[in-house]
């Protein structure tokens with residue numbers, strides 16, 4: 001009997017990446033990122049939930065877009081630090097968690 005998590009992973013493996021539809025497995029492990037949203041009452045999309053699975057390539061393409069979007073919003077601020085954009089979202093590197101890397 002498969003656990004709910006195993007069933008979810010099997011479904012994900014069959015579905016692949018939601019952007020390019022490639023399988024994103026490495027051995028027995030799935031390698032994918034999840035983009036999620038659960039919009040509340042004060043949003044325009046109240047009651048909608050999203051879950052998009054991305055392979056490594058599509059994840060970093062999406063992250064690159066987010067970095068560009070961020071840069072367009074903050075690049076003219078006095079305290080803008082472009083070096084911070086390079087590590088946007090990175091919270092663990094080489095197995096080491098660092099709060100300052102967010």
Ligand SMILES: [Zn+2]
Pocket residue numbers: 017018019020021022054055056057058059
């Ligand atoms: Zn993909």
